[in-house]
Amino acid sequence: MLIFLTSFPVAAKSDETPLEPSSGWKLNYSKASCELSRNFGTEENEILFAIVQGPKFGSSELILITPQIGIKGIYSKADLLLSNGTKLDRRHTRIYPGSQEGKSIWRVFNVNTSFMNNGKQGDILTIDSDKASTVALRVGDLSPPAKALEKCQRDLFQTMGMNYDQLASLKQFPKPKGNSGRWVMATDYPKAAYKERREGKTQFRLDVDQNGKVENCAILVSSGHADLDRETCRKAVSRARFSPALDENNQPTAAPWVSAARWQVPR
Incomplete structure (x- = not known):
């Protein structure tokens, strides 16, 4: 059951009937991300649920396409819970009208993917x-699709010049x-790109080396404009400062x- 609330928040109820799966898991590869998705519910209550892993290790985005919630964008925080009542995370969430009539898109940001190791049918x-609303999905045991997603992640990171096992072993990433x-700021806009409103x-x-110094910058996914990409690296290398990563010891x-870096002409 999907409950829509627009005037006040509500906690998830233990007696809610969750939406059942209506398709199998599907894994989509691209140059920029791995996306694991599945449909839940049927007809007017159908929801598409997706777990998207981009270049940032260990941090995914959850995307849901649901029946429409309001006509304007909603910025909120969302609690993620498993059926045993364990609170997984509280994440920034954006809900906005989708391109399909009568649909809304949820984006839940920076979710730790460890919840996929739940192991419960x-x-x-x-x-x-x-x-805005509460969504309950009977996801079941996520361990098998998690293995497929990990394989995709390994391939993705390899093409981007990163070692999956090394990243997984770190106690701390560069801070x-x-x-x-x-x-990288709007005031850094290359003149030609700004004039052409690209x-x-x-x-x-x-x-980042063991002393926290930036040694190199590489473009993983292009903006589509070489000058914007070059300026991204130039500014990031000159301004970035870090505490180094820590290994397993x-x-x-x-x-x-x-x-x-999102390049957007100021309006």
Whole structure:
């Protein structure tokens, strides 16, 4: 059952009837991400649920396409819970009208994928938005699809110049010093790109040595504009400062740090 609430939040209820799967799991590969998806419910209550892994290790995005919730975008936080009542995470969430009439898109950001190791056949995942709605899905045992997603991730990271096993063994990733969101800013717009109002999102990798110094920048997913990509790396290398990553023995070690710069002409 899907409960829509637009005026006040509600906690997930233990007696809610979750939506049952209506398709098998499907894995889609691309140059930029791995996407694991499945349909739940039928007809007017059908929901598409997807787990999307991009270049950032261990942090995924959950996407749901649901019946429409309101006509404007909603920014909220959502609690993720498994059926035993264990709270998994509380994440920033955006819900907005989709391109399909009568549909909304949920984006739940920076979710730790460890919840996929639940190992329970009848497990229920509840996503409870504090401003919009509650969705309960009988996801079951996620371990088998998690293995397929991991294989895709290994291939993805290899093509991006990163070692999956090394990333998985780290106790700590490189930690930015200061606000990493200010390393590439709108004021850095290349003049020609600004004049031509060219926009895009550049995903990039910084190779950080054992002392926290940036040694290299690589473009993982292009914005579609070479000058925007070049400026992303140039500014990130000159401004980025880190505390180094820590290996399994808590010793400083070289490791990559992945992020994105969204180039958008100020309006």
